[in-house]
Amino acid sequence: MSVNGANPLRDAQDRRLPRIAGPSGLVIFGVTGDLSRKKLMPAVYDLANRGLLPPGFSLIGFARREWEHEDFAQEVYEAVKQHSRTPFREEVWQQLVQGCRFVQGDFDDDTAFETLKATIEELDKQQGTGGNFAFYLSVPPKFFPQVVQQLKKHGLAEKAGSWRRAVIEKPFGHNLESAQELNQIVHEVFPRDEVFRIDHYLGKETVQNILALRFANTMFEPIWNRSYVDHVQITMAEDIGIGGRAGYYDGIGAARDVIQNHLLQLLALTAMEEPGSFHPKALVAEKLKVLAAVELPEDLGKHTVRGQYSGAWQGGEKVVGYLEEDGIDPNSKTDTYAAIRLEINNRRWAGVPFYLRTGKRLGRRVTEIAVIFKRAPYLPFESGATEELGQNALVIRVQPDEGITVRFGSKVPGTSMEVRDVTMDFAYGESFTESSPEAYERLILDVLLGDANLFPRHQEVELSWNILDPIEKYWDEHGKPAQYPAGTWGPVEADEMLSRDGRSWRRP
Amino acid sequence: MKIDLTETTSSKINNALVQARRDIGTPAIGMVLTLVIVTDEENAYDALKSANDASHEHPSRIIVVIKRVSRTPRSRRDARLDAEVRVGSDSGTGETVVLRLHGELVDHAQSVVLPLLLPDAPVVVWWPEASPSDLAGDPLGALGQRRITDTYAAEDPIGELSARAAAYAPGDTDLSWTRITPWRSMLAAALDQQAVQVTSAVVEGEDENPSCELLAMWLADRLQVPVHRSRSQGPGLTAVRLETADGAVVLDRADGLLANLSMPGQPDRAVALKRRDTAELLAEELRRLDPDNTYEASVKFGVERLAAQARQATAAAAPAASGAAAEEATAAEAAAEDADSSDAASSEAAAEDAAKPAAPARKAARAASKKAVSK
Numbered sequence: 024m025s026v027n028g029a030n031p032l033r034d035a036q037d038r039r040l041p042r043i044a045g046p047s048g049l050v051i052f053g054v055t056g057d058l059s060r061k062k063l064m065p066a067v068y069d070l071a072n073r074g075l076l077p078p079g080f081s082l083i084g085f086a087r088r089e090w091e092h093e094d095f096a097q098e099v100y101e102a103v104k105q106h107s108r109t110p111f112r113e114e115v116w117q118q119l120v121q122g123c124r125f126v127q128g129d130f131d132d133d134t135a136f137e138t139l140k141a142t143i144e145e146l147d148k149q150q151g152t153g154g155n156f157a158f159y160l161s162v163p164p165k166f167f168p169q170v171v172q173q174l175k176k177h178g179l180a181e182k183a184g185s186w187r188r189a190v191i192e193k194p195f196g197h198n199l200e201s202a203q204e205l206n207q208i209v210h211e212v213f214p215r216d217e218v219f220r221i222d223h224y225l226g227k228e229t230v231q232n233i234l235a236l237r238f239a240n241t242m243f244e245p246i247w248n249r250s251y252v253d254h255v256q257i258t259m260a261e262d263i264g265i266g267g268r269a270g271y272y273d274g275i276g277a278a279r280d281v282i283q284n285h286l287l288q289l290l291a292l293t294a295m296e297e298p299g300s301f302h303p304k305a306l307v308a309e310k311l312k313v314l315a316a317v318e319l320p321e322d323l324g325k326h327t328v329r330g331q332y333s334g335a336w337q338g339g340e341k342v343v344g345y346l347e348e349d350g351i352d353p354n355s356k357t358d359t360y361a362a363i364r365l366e367i368n369n370r371r372w373a374g375v376p377f378y379l380r381t382g383k384r385l386g387r388r389v390t391e392i393a394v395i396f397k398r399a400p401y402l403p404f405e406s407g408a409t410e411e412l413g414q415n416a417l418v419i420r421v422q423p424d425e426g427i428t429v430r431f432g433s434k435v436p437g438t439s440m441e442v443r444d445v446t447m448d449f450a451y452g453e454s455f456t457e458s459s460p461e462a463y464e465r466l467i468l469d470v471l472l473g474d475a476n477l478f479p480r481h482q483e484v485e486l487s488w489n490i491l492d493p494i495e496k497y498w499d500e501h502g503k504p505a506q507y508p509a510g511t512w513g514p515v516e517a518d519e520m521l522s523r524d525g526r527s528w529r530r531p
Numbered sequence: 532m533k534i535d536l537t538e539t540t541s542s543k544i545n546n547a548l549v550q551a552r553r554d555i556g557t558p559a560i561g562m563v564l565t566l567v568i569v570t571d572e573e574n575a576y577d578a579l580k581s582a583n584d585a586s587h588e589h590p591s592r593i594i595v596v597i598k599r600v601s602r603t604p605r606s607r608r609d610a611r612l613d614a615e616v617r618v619g620s621d622s623g624t625g626e627t628v629v630l631r632l633h634g635e636l637v638d639h640a641q642s643v644v645l646p647l648l649l650p651d652a653p654v655v656v657w658w659p660e661a662s663p664s665d666l667a668g669d670p671l672g673a674l675g676q677r678r679i680t681d682t683y684a685a686e687d688p689i690g691e692l693s694a695r696a697a698a699y700a701p702g703d704t705d706l707s708w709t710r711i712t713p714w715r716s717m718l719a720a721a722l723d724q725q726a727v728q729v730t731s732a733v734v735e736g737e738d739e740n741p742s743c744e745l746l747a748m749w750l751a752d753r754l755q756v757p758v759h760r761s762r763s764q765g766p767g768l769t770a771v772r773l774e775t776a777d778g779a780v781v782l783d784r785a786d787g788l789l790a791n792l793s794m795p796g797q798p799d800r801a802v803a804l805k806r807r808d809t810a811e812l813l814a815e816e817l818r819r820l821d822p823d824n825t826y827e828a829s830v831k832f833g834v835e836r837l838a839a840q841a842r843q844a845t846a847a848a849a850p851a852a853s854g855a856a857a858e859e860a861t862a863a864e865a866a867a868e869d870a871d872s873s874d875a876a877s878s879e880a881a882a883e884d885a886a887k888p889a890a891p892a893r894k895a896a897r898a899a900s901k902k903a904v905s906k
Contacts (some may be wrong), residue, residue, distance in 0.1 A: 038819055043716060045724060078802045121801055149798050314868075
């Protein structure tokens with residue numbers, strides 16, 4: 024920071040100049056995986072193409088595959104060509120390829136980690152990376168302890184005068200206890216501030232826009248409370264099944280996979296109070312407050328639902344049920360659909376239910392936050408005139424077709440007074456760039472810059488498990504998942520759960 | 532969808548826009564700004580193409596104002612407005628209106644444009660080539676928050692820069708300035724890495740390229756050191772050299788694509804610095820619509836003052852200089868001469884004037900920056 028202050032070419036008024044990361048490099052463990060090929064490598068290229076990476080930026084791949092540096096470069100080249108968001112440009116590639124290295128080895132292989140260390144030192148000399156490296160653990164969580172221990176053992180986790188950071192992907196444990204254990208393992212090696220947990224939802228423009236919508240405008244905040252809001256529905260639906268992830272998914276389920284991180288983060292951003300500033304500490308303090316205020320329903324049986332998809336026709340295709348998927352135990356009780364009702368105990372939200380639902384093989388792929396407002400207390404129209412009028416709603420569409428929809432009543436043209444619901448739409452694609460950056464671009468850049476705002480802290484992870492653990496425990500002890508045909512919007516039980524409260528699910 | 536209107540008026544054009552939107556079934560509009568392009572028949576096609584490409588990032592209503600040349604007294608008297616309305620797939624992501632102004636109407640373009648501006652959205656006026664000398668005072672320019680020119684396309688680019696500085700109003704900006712954003716960000720990033728005191732600088736690039744002058748003036752203004760402007764065959768900007776006590780920080784781009792960054796005590800590194808096309812420049816320009824104070828400070832620094840400072844510095848260094856330094860000095864002298872050659876007497880005087888107040892100002896700035904460091 025002091026260096027930036029002294030740089031005469033930097034000026035706060037000069038807003039054209041982008042934030043470029045300082046000298047640094049990225050080490051990806053599990054570089055042969057899907058995430059790495061489809062998201063990480065293209066994101067690195069897109070950053071370079073946008074001129075946001077420092078000169079000499081280096082990318083080290085670590086995997087078991089027997090590759091030379093050239094093979095790795097070729098692999099990156101193909102991944103970039105196929106998946107990058109911005110057009111491929113030879114000169115950007117030339118800049119990037121100079122810093123591409125590959126280290127072959129297993130995670131228990133001491134010589135491989137020594138080679139990694141030597142490679143890093145060599146890059147410091149050749150590329151001027153200054154010893155600053157982020158270690159991206161794109162590996163199954165069971166390898167986390169081993170990799171971080173190896174990094175510690177070989178003196179890779181710290182270096183005087185430069186930074187070393189760890190980047191980890193979900194799942195952050197499968198309950199509170201395992202999450203704490205994982206945090207302990209990672210924090211033993213890396214300082215708390217140098218651990219970045221990726222929740223790629225937080226890197227999405229629409230999610231960051233929740234804060235802009237709420238705190239940059241005046242017209243929403245006055246009604247953003249229990250006096251006007253009837254309830255909130257947060258949905259993340261996928262139309263795909265578990266695909267090849269049987270080994271990971273069975274025993275974990277939809278609630279642990281999605282609600283614990285993505286949906287509770289969306290809830291926190293939707294419900295939190297205004298932070299004093301956008302300093303990471305101020306933001307995390309508000310998120311923690313709201314997560315700590317979350318209260319579970321007393322009767323978990325009535326206000327939570329889990330389900331499993333059964334074989335059916337979905338969108339013109341015949342698909343098998345969860346229990347018939349390859350590698351799934353036919354008696355599995357794992358949930359592929361989960362819906363829960365939460366309340367937030369504070370002055371702003373007391374009595375306003377937050378309904379969270381997620382599932383696989385639902386109607387379509389969509390993530391949205393719907394804030395449903397109360398009905399007008401009195402309608403001065405003739406009875407019948409407002410029969411088709413629903414509740415006002417504000418919907419933040421997170422993906423796909425990012426944007427915001429407002430629903431309100433409007434008079435139907437004609438001689439009689441008749442009011443019907445209409446929607447007003449703001450689409451990101453329409454009003455801003457066609458090419459907003461991918462979530463991973465933003466997140467990788469933030470890791471290199473050391474900006475922790477868009478990363479859940481360990482306290483947040485632990486608080487979310489605190490919320491979910493009792494529900495999972497209840498489900499383990501009571502009954503089994505309800506069945507719902509693939510391609511529908513979930514089991515009947517979920518509809519009943521809302522109709523008990525006199526409400527119904529939105530069709531997203 | 533395309534609608535041609537001859538001998539028309541603004542209100543008929545507005546009706547045509549509403550009609551066209553209805554017909555293609557998208558009455559909702561998400562356009563964020565109105566872009567007015569002031570040009571002639573010859574350049575309209577390219578300018579519109581760039582604007583349409585940029586509209587993928589900034590959906591906008593694009594109004595192209597084409598001033599037709601009248602060749603006879605009769606045609607000069609005959610004021611007429613023809614228009615072409617394009618909506619949907621024919622027009623990037625927004626709407627396009629091409630206006631052809633004939634006769635006397637050429638002088639009253641703002642009367643046609645004003646009713647066509649989007650309600651409550653910012654207006655940007657862009658002159659792809661020739662631009663009026665007083666942008667904010669121009670009737671069309673006065674409609675915009677942001678006025679974009681391109682001194683690179685001017686007959687006398689360097690002279691044009693001085694004119695821009697003289698008539699600067701908040702909201703003015705120039706594509707020659709936009710062109711150097713990647714250079715500026717890379718140089719700033721280089722100095723982020725090493726907190727060094729720059730003692731002098733050289734900007735090298737092709738002749739008649741105002742981007743080189745702007746970059747040199749930016750450096751001179753920010754660093755408070757003499758900056759030499761030297762010439763090369765291009766393309767565009769070719770190198771920047773910042774002298775420090777430990778050695779030089781050099782950003783060198785010989786081919787217009789891939790640059791080489793060398794810093795004292797560090798290995799050389801390749802940096803992609805591609806010359807960008809107009810659509811990309813325009814897209815960057817539309818990202819921020821508030822006045823660009825850094826551009827103001829740089830352009831107002833003054834081409835003459837830049838040359839005068841460089842000349843003074845070389846004069847002081849000349850007796851002791853040898854080898855490479857001497858070479859640079861001659862280059863700088865040549866640069867200074869170039870700047871003077873247009874109007875030797877007056878600019879010589881101006882240069883002296885400019886140099887005098889500059890010295891105390893520089894001292895003050897240094898003291899200020901020292902304070903900032905000690906904090």
